[in-house]
Amino acid sequence: MNVKSSAFKNEDFIPVRYTCDGEDISPEIEWDKVQNAKSYALIVEDPDAPGGIFIHWIIYNIKGTKLPENIKKVEKTEFGIQGENDFGKIGYGGPCPPRTHPPHRYYFYVYALDTELPERSRITADELKNLMKGHIIDQGVIMGKYKRK
Numbered sequence: 037m038n039v040k041s042s043a044f045k046n047e048d049f050i051p052v053r054y055t056c057d058g059e060d061i062s063p064e065i066e067w068d069k070v071q072n073a074k075s076y077a078l079i080v081e082d083p084d085a086p087g088g089i090f091i092h093w094i095i096y097n098i099k100g101t102k103l104p105e106n107i108k109k110v111e112k113t114e115f116g117i118q119g120e121n122d123f124g125k126i127g128y129g130g131p132c133p134p135r136t137h138p139p140h141r142y143y144f145y146v147y148a149l150d151t152e153l154p155e156r157s158r159i160t161a162d163e164l165k166n167l168m169k170g171h172i173i174d175q176g177v178i179m180g181k182y183k184r185k
Contacts, residue, residue, distance in 0.1 A: 037067055037068045037070055037146065037148060037174045037175060037176035038067060038068050038089060038176055039065065039066070039067045039144060039146050039177055039178040040065075040066055040067070040178060041063050041064055041065050041066065041144070041178055041180075042063075042064045042066075042102070043063035043064055043105070043180075044063065044178075044180045046178045046179060047179055047180075047181070048129075048180060048181070049081065049139070049180065049181050049182060049183075050063070050130075050131055050142060050180035050181065050182045051063075051070070052057030052165075054130050054131070055130040055131045055132060055166070055182055055184075056129075056130050056131065056132030057102075057184060058130070058131070059106075060097050060106065060128075060130040061086075061105060061106040061128070061130070062093065062103065062106060062107045062127070062128035062130075063105060063180075064102070064103065064104055064105040065078065065102070065103045065144055065146070065178070066101060066102040066103075067101050067102075067146045067176055068101065068176070069101050070148035070173060070174045071147060072150060072173060073148035073150065073173060073174070074103040074149060074150055074151050075096065075097045075098060075099065075116075075146060075149050075151050075152045076095075076096075076098040076099075076100075076101070076116075076146055076148055076149065076155065077095070077096035077097075077098065077146070077147045077149060077153070077164060077168060078093065078094070078096070078098065078103065078116075078118075078144060078145065078146050078147070079091065079093070079094055079145045079147075079161050079164065080092040080094075080128075080143065080144050080145070080181065081143050081145065081161070082119040082131070082133070082140050082141065082142050083143070084133070084137070084138075084140040084141055085133070085140065086111070086134065086137075090122045090128065091121050091122045091161040092121055092122070092123075092128065092129050092131070092142065093118075093121055093127065093128040093129065093144075093159070094118060094120070094121065094159060094160070094161055094164055094165055095107070095113075095115065095116040095117065095118045095127075096116055096117055096153055096159070096167075097116045097117050097152050097153055097155070098115060098116035099115075099116070100115070103115055103116075104170055107127065107161075108127070109125065109126055109127030109128065110126060110127065111126050111157065111158070112166070117155055117159075119159035119160060119161070119163075119164060120154075120158045120159065120160055126158070131180075131182035132184070133182065133183065133184060134184075135184045135185075137184075138183065139181040139182060139183035140181065140182055140183070141179055141180075141181055142179065142180050142181070142182065143177050143178075143179050144177060144178045144179070144180070145175060146175060146177070147168055147172050147174075147175045148172070148173050148174040148175065148178050149168060149171045149172060149173065150171050150173050151170070151171050151183065153167045153171075154167070160168050
Protein backbone atom coordinates (compact mmCIF):
# COMPACT_ATOMS: atom_id res chain seq x y z
CA MET A 37 0.00 0.00 0.00
CA ASN A 38 1.45 3.36 -1.05
CA VAL A 39 1.31 6.18 1.50
CA LYS A 40 1.90 9.79 0.49
CA SER A 41 1.52 13.34 1.73
CA SER A 42 1.05 16.69 0.04
CA ALA A 43 3.17 18.16 2.87
CA PHE A 44 6.39 16.24 2.23
CA LYS A 45 7.82 13.52 0.02
CA ASN A 46 9.04 10.18 1.40
CA GLU A 47 12.43 10.62 3.14
CA ASP A 48 12.30 14.44 2.79
CA PHE A 49 12.19 16.96 5.61
CA ILE A 50 8.84 17.70 7.25
CA PRO A 51 7.96 21.42 6.96
CA VAL A 52 8.21 23.44 10.20
CA ARG A 53 4.45 24.15 10.34
CA TYR A 54 3.84 20.47 11.22
CA THR A 55 6.33 20.54 14.14
CA CYS A 56 6.58 21.97 17.66
CA ASP A 57 8.54 24.87 16.15
CA GLY A 58 5.57 25.81 13.94
CA GLU A 59 1.80 25.37 14.17
CA ASP A 60 2.11 21.74 15.37
CA ILE A 61 -0.73 20.63 13.10
CA SER A 62 -1.10 17.21 11.50
CA PRO A 63 -0.08 16.94 7.83
CA GLU A 64 -2.38 15.60 5.14
CA ILE A 65 -1.79 11.85 4.64
CA GLU A 66 -3.26 9.71 1.88
CA TRP A 67 -2.99 6.02 0.91
CA ASP A 68 -4.19 3.42 -1.55
CA LYS A 69 -7.60 1.84 -1.04
CA VAL A 70 -7.22 -1.79 0.03
CA GLN A 71 -9.88 -4.25 -1.13
CA ASN A 72 -11.87 -5.74 1.79
CA ALA A 73 -10.51 -3.19 4.30
CA LYS A 74 -13.23 -2.24 6.82
CA SER A 75 -11.10 0.49 8.43
CA TYR A 76 -7.60 1.92 8.58
CA ALA A 77 -5.29 2.93 11.42
CA LEU A 78 -2.29 5.25 11.53
CA ILE A 79 0.59 5.33 14.02
CA VAL A 80 3.45 7.84 13.81
CA GLU A 81 6.72 6.72 15.43
CA ASP A 82 10.11 8.35 16.00
CA PRO A 83 12.67 5.53 16.47
CA ASP A 84 15.49 8.05 17.04
CA ALA A 85 14.15 9.45 20.33
CA PRO A 86 16.61 9.21 23.27
CA GLY A 87 14.32 6.90 25.28
CA GLY A 88 13.42 4.56 22.40
CA ILE A 89 10.42 4.70 20.04
CA PHE A 90 8.36 7.83 20.69
CA ILE A 91 4.72 7.89 19.53
CA HIS A 92 3.54 11.13 17.90
CA TRP A 93 0.07 10.22 16.65
CA ILE A 94 -2.50 7.42 16.86
CA ILE A 95 -5.76 7.43 14.93
CA TYR A 96 -7.90 4.39 14.10
CA ASN A 97 -11.29 3.32 12.71
CA ILE A 98 -10.53 5.59 9.76
CA LYS A 99 -13.12 5.02 7.02
CA GLY A 100 -11.60 6.72 3.99
CA THR A 101 -8.14 6.72 2.45
CA LYS A 102 -7.13 10.25 3.40
CA LEU A 103 -6.64 12.33 6.52
CA PRO A 104 -6.80 16.08 5.88
CA GLU A 105 -4.40 18.57 7.38
CA ASN A 106 -4.98 19.88 10.93
CA ILE A 107 -7.25 17.27 12.53
CA LYS A 108 -8.60 18.55 15.86
CA LYS A 109 -6.82 17.15 18.92
CA VAL A 110 -9.84 15.35 20.40
CA GLU A 111 -10.55 11.62 20.73
CA LYS A 112 -13.58 11.35 18.46
CA THR A 113 -13.31 13.07 15.10
CA GLU A 114 -15.22 12.67 11.85
CA PHE A 115 -12.10 10.94 10.48
CA GLY A 116 -11.44 8.39 13.23
CA ILE A 117 -10.67 7.93 16.91
CA GLN A 118 -7.43 9.39 18.21
CA GLY A 119 -5.32 7.91 20.96
CA GLU A 120 -2.77 9.23 23.42
CA ASN A 121 0.67 10.14 22.10
CA ASP A 122 3.87 9.98 24.15
CA PHE A 123 3.52 13.67 25.02
CA GLY A 124 0.55 12.45 27.12
CA LYS A 125 -1.93 14.25 24.84
CA ILE A 126 -4.71 13.19 22.48
CA GLY A 127 -4.12 13.55 18.75
CA TYR A 128 -1.11 14.70 16.78
CA GLY A 129 2.06 15.91 18.44
CA GLY A 130 4.55 17.11 15.86
CA PRO A 131 8.26 16.40 15.63
CA CYS A 132 10.19 18.07 18.45
CA PRO A 133 13.60 16.38 18.75
CA PRO A 134 16.30 17.74 21.09
CA ARG A 135 18.13 20.61 19.36
CA THR A 136 21.49 18.86 19.79
CA HIS A 137 20.39 15.73 17.90
CA PRO A 138 20.93 14.96 14.23
CA PRO A 139 17.69 14.75 12.20
CA HIS A 140 15.11 12.32 13.57
CA ARG A 141 13.01 10.08 11.33
CA TYR A 142 9.20 10.04 11.63
CA TYR A 143 7.42 6.99 10.25
CA PHE A 144 3.74 7.39 9.36
CA TYR A 145 2.53 3.76 9.35
CA VAL A 146 -0.89 3.09 7.83
CA TYR A 147 -2.62 -0.24 8.45
CA ALA A 148 -5.54 -1.64 6.46
CA LEU A 149 -7.76 -3.73 8.75
CA ASP A 150 -10.41 -6.35 8.05
CA THR A 151 -12.57 -4.99 10.87
CA GLU A 152 -13.56 -1.91 12.82
CA LEU A 153 -11.88 -1.89 16.23
CA PRO A 154 -13.60 -1.43 19.60
CA GLU A 155 -13.41 2.11 20.96
CA ARG A 156 -10.93 2.60 23.79
CA SER A 157 -10.50 5.89 25.61
CA ARG A 158 -6.92 7.25 25.58
CA ILE A 159 -5.65 4.18 23.71
CA THR A 160 -1.86 3.88 23.43
CA ALA A 161 0.11 2.61 20.44
CA ASP A 162 0.86 -0.70 22.20
CA GLU A 163 -2.82 -1.22 23.01
CA LEU A 164 -3.80 -0.40 19.43
CA LYS A 165 -1.17 -2.79 18.06
CA ASN A 166 -2.61 -5.56 20.27
CA LEU A 167 -6.15 -4.84 19.02
CA MET A 168 -4.92 -4.94 15.39
CA LYS A 169 -3.22 -8.34 15.74
CA GLY A 170 -4.70 -10.78 13.24
CA HIS A 171 -6.65 -8.02 11.46
CA ILE A 172 -3.93 -6.30 9.35
CA ILE A 173 -4.46 -7.12 5.67
CA ASP A 174 -1.99 -4.58 4.28
CA GLN A 175 0.24 -1.76 5.45
CA GLY A 176 2.36 1.06 4.11
CA VAL A 177 4.58 3.84 5.36
CA ILE A 178 5.94 7.27 4.54
CA MET A 179 8.94 8.66 6.41
CA GLY A 180 9.78 12.29 6.97
CA LYS A 181 12.77 13.81 8.80
CA TYR A 182 13.13 16.81 11.05
CA LYS A 183 15.97 18.64 12.79
CA ARG A 184 15.47 21.67 14.99
CA LYS A 185 17.52 24.79 14.30
